[in-house]
Amino acid sequence: MSTTDSPTPYDPNAFERPSVTVDVVAFTARERKLHVLLIKRGVWPFEGHWALPGGFVQMSEGLDAAAHRELTEETGVAGAEFLEQLYTFGNVNRDPRTRVISVAYYALLPEPSISPRAGTDAAEAQWWPADALPPLAFDHAEIVKTALSRLRAKLGYTSVAYALLAPEFTLTELQTVYEIILGRELDKRNFRKKMLSTELLEGLEKQRRGGAHRPAQLFSFTKREPVFLD
Amino acid sequence: MSTTDSPTPYDPNAFERPSVTVDVVAFTARERKLHVLLIKRGVWPFEGHWALPGGFVQMSEGLDAAAHRELTEETGVAGAEFLEQLYTFGNVNRDPRTRVISVAYYALLPEPSISPRAGTDAAEAQWWPADALPPLAFDHAEIVKTALSRLRAKLGYTSVAYALLAPEFTLTELQTVYEIILGRELDKRNFRKKMLSTELLEGLEKQRRGGAHRPAQLFSFTKREPVFLD
Numbered sequence: 001m002s003t004t005d006s007p008t009p010y011d012p013n014a015f016e017r018p019s020v021t022v023d024v025v026a027f028t029a030r031e032r033k034l035h036v037l038l039i040k041r042g043v044w045p046f047e048g049h050w051a052l053p054g055g056f057v058q059m060s061e062g063l064d065a066a067a068h069r070e071l072t073e074e075t076g077v078a079g080a081e082f083l084e085q086l087y088t089f090g091n092v093n094r095d096p097r098t099r100v101i102s103v104a105y106y107a108l109l110p111e112p113s114i115s116p117r118a119g120t121d122a123a124e125a126q127w128w129p130a131d132a133l134p135p136l137a138f139d140h141a142e143i144v145k146t147a148l149s150r151l152r153a154k155l156g157y158t159s160v161a162y163a164l165l166a167p168e169f170t171l172t173e174l175q176t177v178y179e180i181i182l183g184r185e186l187d188k189r190n191f192r193k194k195m196l197s198t199e200l201l202e203g204l205e206k207q208r209r210g211g212a213h214r215p216a217q218l219f220s221f222t223k224r225e226p227v228f229l230d
Numbered sequence: 231m232s233t234t235d236s237p238t239p240y241d242p243n244a245f246e247r248p249s250v251t252v253d254v255v256a257f258t259a260r261e262r263k264l265h266v267l268l269i270k271r272g273v274w275p276f277e278g279h280w281a282l283p284g285g286f287v288q289m290s291e292g293l294d295a296a297a298h299r300e301l302t303e304e305t306g307v308a309g310a311e312f313l314e315q316l317y318t319f320g321n322v323n324r325d326p327r328t329r330v331i332s333v334a335y336y337a338l339l340p341e342p343s344i345s346p347r348a349g350t351d352a353a354e355a356q357w358w359p360a361d362a363l364p365p366l367a368f369d370h371a372e373i374v375k376t377a378l379s380r381l382r383a384k385l386g387y388t389s390v391a392y393a394l395l396a397p398e399f400t401l402t403e404l405q406t407v408y409e410i411i412l413g414r415e416l417d418k419r420n421f422r423k424k425m426l427s428t429e430l431l432e433g434l435e436k437q438r439r440g441g442a443h444r445p446a447q448l449f450s451f452t453k454r455e456p457v458f459l460d
Contacts (some may be wrong), residue, residue: 010327010328012249012327012328013243014288015249015286017249017250017287017289018250018289019242019245019247019286020248020250020331029369052326056245056247056249057320057331059245059247059248059322059329060322061322061323062320062322063318063320066246084316085317086317087315088293088318088333090287090292092289092290092291092292092331097240097242098240099289101250101287101293101333101362103318103320104332114360116315134358157387
């Protein structure tokens, strides 16, 4: 008998069982603060409450695809370059509808050039400062906390900051992203020395001119994926 | 209207939706090799194939509890001190029964004093050397690979080795655990210096005597939880 021949048809609905959602914590750095993308729920439960974009996983889609789809449908944000699975939340009573297990993701986005646009189950979509979020539906405050902790840790041992920056940036802009996420100021000289020693940055034959400052050299990451730092 | 009053009863079975399992990669270090605990499946699908212990999440249990329960039911291994969520695997066709999303865990166990004992859906249960596993059912080879990668990384930046050792151990035994998992020999002097500098180890007023070797001091970890190394 092959491994795929069932002796009797398998009926998953014969058992009471959990449902599965994805939820996405999308971060960006803007106005010198880390921000999280939230939607105002347009449907029961927690109607009118702010929440993470997310929804039920469809039968024909993988989990990553479901996370991308829900983020795009509910906020208009499409093609997130960095979107990674965070943790799966499965407390028994986390959702009043039924037993719902949520596979949480986090996404990193460069400073947004366009405003989010609410869709499907979302009545509004808006960036909120991570240190001043409104009360969140379900266990979404815990999910945000977990994502923030992961982001801070990952910033320390990988090059993941690339995902929060435009393809070309100054060292000052890179340092600002680090300071925003870590929540503290960094020494400019040490930061530059450490960053340039990693060989993850490529100096470009370009400068950014602007304001009263001297023109600053532009850099790019040699790889747009999280690389481990030594 | 309160957040828990449903305008219409919510019927999860009105939608076709995935089922949820947990699978557990249990590691131990024995006979100078890393080992993984496998069960031989006693039921369709993949009947007679080796697989990770695991099974469907029940409505009334959290995910961690489900992982502990399945590990115990199928292998007799109870009370794993370290059991942590690894990653959630959700490829659309990973299970011939229906769409099944599996929340994978990994557990670390001290060298086992008793043999595993198969139960429920498992016909056999046995420790296998991690570098010589049999062909595995479903996507379990990928789950083991992910767990091994996580374990190696975590060994480098935390004190998680405690979970693979008895409460009291010699520095040689600690070094052996590191060498087994990293798959390479470590310099004894550097290893001891680094470990003793972390302040995670407590020297005990006890020695282990045995064989032709000099008596060796016993140590314990000051905390039996993964602490970040500097």
